[in-house]
Amino acid sequence: MKIKITLFFFLTFFFLFLSCETTRTSLSKEQEKEYLKKGQTLALQTFGVLGGQLQKALKEGGVEHAIGYCNTAAYPLVDSLSKANHANIKRTSLQLRNPKNKANASELNILKTYEAQVKSGVALQPIVQQEGASIAFYAPIKLNALCLQCHGKIGAELREENLLTIQEYYPDDKATGYGDGDLRGIWSIRFPVE
Ligand code: HEC
DSSP states (O other): OOHHHHHHHHHHHHHHHHHHHHHHHHOOOOHHHHHHHHHHHHHHHHHHHHHHHHHHHHHHHHHHHHHHHHHHHHHHHHHHHHHHHSSEEEOOSSSOGGGOOOOHHHHHHHHHHHHHHHTOOOOOOOEEEEEETTEEEEEEEOOOEEEEEHOOOBBTTTTHHHHHHHHHHHHHOOOOOTTOOOOEEEEEEEOOHH
16 A cells, blocks of 8 residues: 555656656757757848948948947848748847847846856857747857947947947947957847747
8 A cells, every 4th residue: 555655656746747847848859950040040141131231331421320320220120020030030138229129037047148158168059948939049149340339348449429429329328348259149039839
């Protein structure tokens, strides 16, 4: 009798444990791979479009003109790429320029994880995970020398007069003081589960 009861409890806990595991890791390895690829492609495509337009604007009218261009064009560009790809593409950061890009709870988690990894010298990897009715893809956004004209150290790569223009559009701007290769933020791309 005692053995039966022990066995009953053992099995109950065993199955409870199993069911917990399956809800937590409900993405199959194939799905994970598929969404990793989808996310990376879309992040690269969006980065290409934004970067191309940015360079064009810089060439046409310098940093000041490009700041105004980013202000009106960045958000709608990302939005239309989202619609065209049936996904929700977002860029976010711990130091925001546009408050509309504010991180939600899981994005905040990822941002802090990446930041801790940077501090301990771990290479940053993209992340795919199921979140409710969607699959989320996250990847780091790093800065290069070009970016520093608008996100770099004030009075150095980021000139004072350009900072003033930035502050006209974004009075609460926190996205300055970065160096080449620094982690600026993340891509957060959400796909509806099919
Ligand atoms: C000409 C100035 C300029 C340059 C150069 C520039 N940015 Fe920005 N960046 C901006 C502006 C303006 C915004 C706010 C856009 C908006 O209103 O959506 C922004 C927003 C962002 C955001 C969104 C998060 C937030 O804080 O709102 C990220 C991420 C970002 N930039 C990364 C980069 C990277 C990476 C580069 C280099 C490849 C770069 N930027 C180069 C001006 C610039």
